Structure formats: C-alpha cells, structure tokens
Amino acid sequence: MSRIIKVARMQLINKWTFIGIPLVILASAFLFTLAIWYLVRRGGGEGILYGGGAQAPMWYFLALGIQALTLTFPFAMAMSVSRRSFYLGTLALFSACALILAVFYYLMGLVEIATGGWGVDGRFFALQWIAENNWLTQILFYFVLMILLFMLGFFAATLYMRWRTTGVLVFTIGLGLALLGAVALITLTETWPQVGRWLAAWTAAGVTAAGAGLAVVLAGSSYLTLRKAIV
C-alpha cells in the first residue's frame, strides 16, 4: 500500500476529528435553524426564511487545515514519511471529505425543495443563488469552497511551520497592506459604483472557478513552503 494512502489512513485514525465533528456541527446548526424557523412561523413571520448555518462545517475545515499540519506533521515525520507523501495524503483525504460533504449538501438541497423548505419555506441548503445552477456547478461550488477554506488554514500553518510567528506576521501584514492598497486605489479613482456592479455580477460558476484557481495557488505555495519546513 502506498505511503500516501497510509497518511490518509493515519489522519483518519481518530475518526471523530474528521467525520464526527463536522457532522455534529452541521446537524446542530441545521436543527437550531429549524427550531428558529418554526418559532418565527408561530410568531406570524411571512416570506421565505434564509439560514446561513450550512457554512458552519466549512469553517471547521479552516481549523482542520491548521490542525492537520501543526499536530500531525511532526508525528508524520517521526513515522518516517516524506513531506511529499504527507502533503498528498492529507490533501487527498480532505478532497474526499469535501466531495462527500458537497454531494450531501446538494442532495439535502433537493430534499429541501421537495419538502417545500422543510414545511416552513426555509432555505438552508438550497440558497437560490446556488440552487438555480445545474447539479455539477452546485456540487463543485460547495466542494471548492471547502477546499479553499482548508487550503487557507493549511497554507497559514505551513508558514508557521517554516518561519514560525514571523512568517505568519509578515504574510498577514502583507495581505492587509494589499487590501488597503486596493481600497485606496478604488476610493481615489472614485470607481466604487463600478466595483459594486462587478461584484454583483459574479455567478456561482464564476465564484467556483475563481475559488478553484486560488485554491490551486495556495496548494502549490503550501507544498513549496512545506518542503523545507522543520519540525
């Protein structure tokens, strides 16, 4: 058996971390939202009800990205695993988890529409902006979003592993400066209305494509950083 697959199996030794906790987060976010919706209806609330709880497990992926590296990487080194095998195995496992969860979101969206928004006209999984696309775009959208968040956490953690606090500080300050520069540029050229129109014009497919591009860049940078990281 390849060492890459063994890395994925090692990450899964504690199944609770990878499978149990995201499911608990999703289930509780969903049940809380449902309870609130019923209360709103009882209170005479009208119109479609939207809930943003579906993103809750995705943020956990950000934390997982950090954890997979800071805690498991030094142990993987002790297991005589190359950095490359560790990287590929961990990414493969996360991709599989993200794919399963993305398909699950899509299926739950179908159920949501079929049950008339869980009987209360609520929107938890099938947010209109996403649900109006074809099935592939929907699944890819969730998948890319989860991978992107995971890669963000993973990349930040590789920076920490390689250059410790200095690396993370330099990166976040640099990122802050870049954002500030962009805001300054838009303000000084008085182009906020155009920017607003540009942002509103994004489709789910466009976000998916851009997110995938960014995730690939982060994945590449993470690998190059990790190659020379020291535990």
Next chain:
Amino acid sequence: MSETPAIATRALSKTYKDVKALDNVGLSLAPNRIYGLLGRNGAGKTTLMSILTGQNFADHGTAEIFGHAPFEHDPTLARLCFIRESQKYPDDFKVFQAFHAAALFFGNWEEELAQDLIRAFNLPVKRRIKKLSRGQLSAVGVIIGMASRADITFFDEPYLGLDAVARQIFYDRLVEDFAQHPRTIVLSSHLIDEVANLLEHVIVIDQGRIIIDAEAEELQGAAVTVTGGAQKVEEFIAGYPVIHRDALGSLSSISIRARLSEEQRDRARAQGLELTPVSLQQLVVRSTLNSQKNQEQTTERQAIK
C-alpha cells in the same frame, strides 16, 4: 570494506544563527551494530539525527543512508525510525492510536513486542498522549523505536523521566531483541555509564565536532588513573598524555591515556601506586572538557592576532 555503510556523512556542517550545531562532521557507521552518540546537551546530537533522517537540512556536506540521501526519499526513509526526545503527537491521539499509526508505516512492526513492552512499562494505552507523564511519554517513544525494528533506529535520550527499573527494562530488552534481530541502533545519551555496556562503538560530539569516534573495547582500558605519592606518580606517567590531574596534599591522582603492559602494572604495584581504569563516562567528560579548553585557547589566540 565494500559493504555500504548504514550511515555516512562527509563534511557535514550546520549553523543556527551564531551557534555551530555541526562542524565538519565526517562519520561512517557500519550496519547491524549498536552505536552510542554521546555528548552534552546542545552538543549537536539531535541536529545530527534530524539531518540523517531527512527532517533537517545541512548547510554544507552530505549525509547518506545506505548510499542514498534521505531527504524526501520514501524508500530510504522507510528504513529509518527516529522518535525525538520532544516528539509531538496529534493532540487527539490516545496511546494505542500512536502504535496503530506506527504499525501502518513501519513494515517490520512487531506487535507482540509492542504489547510485551506496554505491559513491562505499565503504559495506560487508552489514555490520551497529552495526559501522559514525562516517563510514560518516553516509554511511548521507546516502544515505537523498538517495535518498529527499522533497519536504522535512533533513540534520542529515550530514558527521560523513566525510573531506574524502566530504564533497565529498556536496556535489557534492547540487547535481547538486538541479538535476535540485528540492526543499526544509534543511542543518543548523556547517561554514559548506564549505557556503556550496551555500546559497541562510541561517538562523542561536542560543540558540533566529533571528538571521539572509536570502538567501545578500545576505549575501555584506553585510559588509567594512577594514584599515589606525587613524586612517584609524576615519574610513572612521564611521557603519557595527561587527561586529568587531581592533587590532595602529597597525594596525586593523574589520569593518562595509556594502555599499560603487564610489566608496567607490576612496576606500579611495586612502587605502591594504585591503578584504576577510567570509566567511559570519565573519559568522555575529560575529553569534552579538554576539547573545550583547547577551543577557548584557540579562540583567545585568534583574538590576540
């Protein structure tokens, strides 16, 4: 010798900011022997082992494991096992899960031996590793190192926090298992007397430099302490390199690097001089101190220039 060495380094150097962790280290370790890597804290032992296992990088020089550079080379890495003295484990791992992972990665993993050692060390396998005491944590590392039966196993100060009984169990089991399954073992330690009997070859590192690289047998009896009347001792040791001097009134006790013949021993006895062998620990301590003194003198001389 045509046999590929288990470990070979050439001109290996590594500097952390202003500290020379490794300074021109050249070593060749034959397979299937037990090596002692001895030295003070911060002498460069862990850095050397990290580079040998591809976990750290040298600034200069090369390191080869069975003829291959270990860095990012899975087939070579798979033959190594190196559990750090400060090894980190995933936060959510219980003890048995760490062994489960080790069984995945180490092809020669010997579950029976692992179970046997778990019992011997009284290790609570269902406890989270985070909650273990220092000694229990060391035991986890020792068990992974032993049961992995890797072609080259590094033990990095494996006894920290272990009580005397547990340490003896470790030494005994190591020798026992080594006899049945010979492999290359590098034992890093500063408890020299405790491990002296296990070692076949001794490497002493100080301030990143190798100051002793010799067979254990050669070192045993390579130095002797001569005790007696100051005058007589001085006469007796004339011409031999002195590694240490102690004086108490008219009594003198001087350690010299010498392998005395039976005839010399008889002569010493006749003059009322007492001869005691210098233990490996004493030899290492004295060599290290002398090496540091020489280093300082060189630095001073350079400063004067």
